[in-house]
Amino acid sequence: MGIDDFGAAGGPHALKAPPTSSQLGACAQTVEPAPNTKYTLRGWAQGSYACLGVRGGVTGSAWTSAGDWSKLTVPFTTDASGTATVCLHGWYGQGTVCGDDFTLS
Template identity: 55%
Template sequence: MTGAAGTVSHAAVFTLTVSGPGGGTGALVNGDFETGSLGPWTCESGGAVVSTPVHGGAHALAAAATASQTGECVQTLTLSPNTTYTLSGWVQGSYGYLGVRGDASASTWGSASGYAEQSVAFTTGSTGKVTVYLHGWYGQGTVYGDDVSVTS
């Protein structure tokens, strides 16, 4: 890049690194919650990024299950069609569900007083559009998630 003003000019070289597309398409964004905010995740009432308990780093996701809601938190992705992926993450709490729906359907669940790794494979269909979710179960309390990823 070269900038010039009058008779003065200066050249500099820079490198731009793009680490996956944003806006809810392609790779899962903010799966470690280290931004300190929910985006691009959305949650039912009470869902939040918290500083304790965490699996890694300084933040995790809290999905607030109550008697009337599962506390579901979601992020929609457009992945490659007809491709097998693995959704994995660390989940803590009673009846913590991690899964995908849409152009693929798969889920796993567990009940752990500390963080436990959950993982499930899925294959996208013709559109590749899936919604990744984390939620608890009605009346079972808050479920925490951290270090969530989708890999091929």
């Protein structure tokens, strides 16, 4: 995983996750928004089988397999803990996925 200045959707940098044949390429961050509240995760993703998702007491995801940048939207509601993990990942052996301009509202 890393931040690269190649091919960003907006600005000079993008998140890059290169999967291998035996491992998902994945980047994740735990956030603590308010409990029992509706949110929408938005971001841009690029690559074969790129997934923007939420896990940890909540679930939701959106996929793209486009070669160009695609805007993905993931609505979800937090549980009583108010903790969620947002993630970007690519599928085994399908090439590098990139993500950019993530927002949680």
